[in-house]
Amino acid sequence: MKTTKTKSKLATTIFSGLFAAIMASSVYGQDFHQGYPANTKSVQNLYDEMDMQRATQAYMWSFPAVSFQSMYEGSKAEGLNYGDMIIADDYANSNSLFLTANTTTIYAQSNFTLKDGPVVIDVPNARFVGMVDDYWQRSLTDIGLAGPDKGKGAKYFFVPPAYTGEIPSEGYIVIQATQNSHNFMIRGLVDNGDVGAAVASMKKTKVYPYAERASPKPNSFVSLTDAKIDTLPHVGLEYWQRLSNFINDNPVEERDRFFMASLKFLGIEKGKPFNPDARQKKILLEGAQLGDAMARATLFAPRIEGAQVWEGRSWKWAVLLKPDQRGENYEQIDERLHWFYGAIYMTPAMALRGPGPGSQYIQTFVDSKHNWLDGANSYKLTIPANVPAKDFWSITLYDSETRSLVQNKSTQPAVSSYDKLKVNADGSVDLYFAPKAPKGFESNWIETLPKKGFFVWLRAYHPTEGLFDGSWKLSDVERVK
Structure with missing residues (x-):
């Protein structure tokens, strides 16, 4: 027992000495004295590093939502409101900026919000497939041939989070949402090369607030073929402004509360406008740049299990x-x-x-x-x-x-x-x-x-x-x- 106590005391002495030596010099470039940050500058440097790391992680966490928010903002810049549609009526081309757009199918997309109440998507009896995602890009439902309507047409009733109002008992397919902001996309199926017929069937789709069901306003269609729309979530303060817009338009989910705590120190907080000070702007820009670099590595050289298609091939x-x-x-x-x-x-x-x-x-x-x-x-x-x-x-x-x-x-x-x-x-x-x-x-x-x-x-x-x-x-x- 005496030997064990002696060894334990010696180990404690050595560890204490090493810790004291570290604390007396520096950790990660910051000076310490007797376990305390040496001065106010050291404290601020550590907070700056903490917030930059949080900004980097927040960039990668928030990318799906900011991407869809950017689709809305890009459409809004071209004069499209909620419910209005961008349609690739002569196939898409590279004039506009969309993430991995498709040039071989006819498709249309639109944004809608449940912030002011339920929304209806009236799907015609037509040959097309489509989907509705929230801004986290989680699927709410398929529509058209792959959806509950099976291509025969239906009215989809989207229920806002925490909604307590009227829900129709018949005549609608009811979909409960957990967010307010949504995007939907439909893809027309071209039969025998008849693009015009596919476009015409897609244009029969209607999107409107349930409150306006008696006389819904007609939706506008903007041709993607001729437009130059930028829907990309660009790196910069614009990215964080769009994240703030999304947060203020939607409920916070339980899984995301830790990220919301981190964002408070970066000038992004639910219920408050985005107005970062000079320090926060600098950190947000650095965090976005590093986060974007990490996102590129994640896409171009994935380390995720199951990524490989064929052994020995790069696909x-x-x-x-x-x-x-x-x-x-x-x-x-x-x-x-x-x-x-x-x-x-x-x-x-x-x-x-x-x-x-x-x-x-x-x-x-x-x-x-x-x-x-x-x-x-x-x-x-x-x-x-x-x-x-x-x-x-x-x-x-x-x-x-x-x-x-x-x-x-x-x-x-x-x-x-x-x-x-x-x-x-x-x-x-x-x-x-x-x-x-x-x-x-x-x-x-x-x-x-x-x-x-x-x-x-x-x-x-x-x-x-x-x-x-x-x-x-x-x-x-x-x-x-």
């Missing part, structure tokens, strides 16, 4: 989160950031990893030598025969800076199986990504831009088993002369 699954964004014992904050930093919208069908109706997305950011894809270089991608997509497939290039469509001269940064592509004797297709078209392969070429990085998406519509069982594989993008 990654684009969707790695669950529709409710919840793991077994945690919230899927990294999985959520990975998807929503590069894309928008979520529905249960998008998260299914198997054959059937819907679509699957895979992406790559590097060439066969594991170098980032560079718009100044020339590349070839061979699409093997018998692509496992029952409906059709497409390849789209996105700007690695904006994660939006590559803004090339043609404004068409995609090809699909609908196009008249040059096909090899074995049924495969060679695609080229380069500043200039290779002779004889102009139809198989997507223009890239020097000094601009890009990445590649494969979309498989109604994927079949070959995409999942390894019987069909894409090679890596190969750099060529």
Whole structure:
């Protein structure tokens, strides 16, 4: 016992001496004296670091909500109000900035709020699919063919959080919401190349407050084909202003209360305007820049389990989160950031990893030598025969800076199986990504831009088993002369 006590006393003496030595000098560059911060400057430096770390984490946590808030603000800048719709009536092009927009389908989107009461979405009897997400980009319901109406049309009644008013007993599909701010998107199905019919059916959709049901105002439609709308959540004070707007428009969820506590010291607090002082502005800008850099790493080099599509290939699954964004014992904050930093919208069908109706997305950011894809270089991608997509497939290039469509001269940064592509004797297709078209392969070429990085998406519509069982594989993008 005596020996044990002696050793214990010696260990305590050594530890106390080491701790005193540290506290007498510095920790993380801050001076200490007898365990106290040495001076007022040391205290302030530590608080500045604390708040910057919190701003960085808040940026990554809030990205899905600020992304949808940015879609609303971008639409509002073009004169669209709640319920008005942006419609890609002649397919989308790269004039506007949307995260991983799609150029191969006809679609429309709109924003609505439950802040002033219930809202109705009147869906026509038509061939389209759609979804409604809150601003955390969690699915409330599918609509159209994939929704409860099964494409036969219905009126959806969206109930605000804590609502105690009238709820109709019949004639509506009732959906309870937990947030006020929502976005919905519909995608028209083009039959026999009749784009006009798909657009006309989509324009029959109506969005209006339940209080105006007797005489709803007509919704406006703005063509995305001709517009130049910026919906990106840009890094800067604008990002935090939009986060403040979202917080003030919506109830705080229990899971997010710790983040709300952190934001108070950054000038963002529910019920108060966003008016940061000079110190807070500096920290918010630094935090957003670092958070954005971390978000890029999360997207372009994911460390999330299950990201790899095929062993030994660079292709990654684009969707790695669950529709409710919840793991077994945690919230899927990294999985959520990975998807929503590069894309928008979520529905249960998008998260299914198997054959059937819907679509699957895979992406790559590097060439066969594991170098980032560079718009100044020339590349070839061979699409093997018998692509496992029952409906059709497409390849789209996105700007690695904006994660939006590559803004090339043609404004068409995609090809699909609908196009008249040059096909090899074995049924495969060679695609080229380069500043200039290779002779004889102009139809198989997507223009890239020097000094601009890009990445590649494969979309498989109604994927079949070959995409999942390894019987069909894409090679890596190969750099060529």
